[in-house]
Amino acid sequence: MSLRVGYVREHFSSPLLQYALADQEKTFTLVECPSGTGQLISRLTNDEIDIAIALTDPLISGIAKGSQAYKLVGSYVSTPLNWAVITGKDSKYKAITDLKDTTIGISRPGSGSQTMAYVMALQQGWDTSSLKFQVNNDIHGLIKSVNDDSTSAFMWEWFTTKPYADSGDVRFIGSVPTPWPSWMIAAHPSAERANPSAVREFLSNLSGYVRSFGSEEQRKSASVEFIKDKFGYPEEDIRAWLKTVAYPSDCAEIQTQVVSDTLRVLEQAGVVSAPEGGFDLAQFFNIEIVKLTSA
Template structure:
């Protein structure tokens, strides 16, 4: 039985992986798939791929594209979540900031450089016509718990994180959400280390086939809204709203979409160049 390590954020988007692992579906195909939670997000997972700590990552599209261009020897093999990720823009509950425009020139909390919380501050700045060099400043806070501490203690002024995962912190008065910033592209992809892919492409195909069958029918699973609410500490009405706007994918990202993403990242000076499709994506 081959052992394969996979990583992702411990969020509702990845519940399908937990369900298929719990059901032993990979072991039935001779694969010992070991899941690792990465609450620190994309930047930490990029490093884990580089260090060979994991073979596969379920990872934010913009983050892995940036890291592959910067030398991460991995390839995108499939889109995992087709719909945009809705990032909430959060401040401490007692902060004097009331609107997004108030945040111009203040300090953003980010999990780490190259993470989604870092890159999306640029998208938000562009959306609001800020100067990308003068109006952005950053404080590294590692993860969501670090953001709570950083915003509460005033080390940072605002923080972008997935809307529904932070909703309980808004509900309990830790954060206030003053706006939203959706990703202008499909939000999650599945990336695999190239070295691993060269010798284990059939096993990767098997894994994709299993997870795709589950995501295809994910919303039809009985009481899935209650399962998500209980597991992630969310209100059931919030989970139902999230399910309405979230669409999983079972397909590879097409060339035009990859080009469009790169153009936007290049315009924001997040990536130094636009590379060809095959440098980022491998069809298996």
């Protein structure tokens, strides 16, 4: 039985898409999750996918809050994600500081769009417990909400939303990069749904496509053309993004410090609360699959 791999159809997923196109034996099936990491976690919980390639912070915070639907098994993108802070085309908001005590749009509870709103609030010195949110499901619902004034702003990856800003549908009023590597890989802990040997093979093969896509040679032309063909972004935006992104050499490795550092920031932001004695990092990983490193 092939693995069901949940993903978000964005430029970051390009190496995964290249792997899927070459997977003649159909060892895995892609399941698109347009609402982002909140939807990925929900589908892991509801037995709709077996593996998720998702944002680091919601994956970690989900386990910290007690989710048993997945464990971390690998890394996908090793550089931060640059989150744009986005408001309506005619809204009154001109800067991040204007957003204090307003309602922020998010895709789903537990999503990266919500987590990063907490991080933004932490940076601004706001009381994170007073943040107000409205769920708007996907990018189209979020754009509608900032233009009908039901929310003040929302946060989404910079290059994904740049076309909407370029066309005048929304405005960027700032950005907040993640203080952690942006994408990780999680799998359901049961061997029936995510057989360890099958997941290890998936991660090993994905690593090859990640290394190829991120190579200096491919970045000059082939990777640019692939993103242009699949996503329709302007070439100058693609080349600008490729200068900012890095992938791991081995997708089956995770640095334990990434998890501990992310938990520390999430705790400061009020997203998670550590149990007495602190978090047990062992609960975050499937050690049958992942290779843990200290640096």
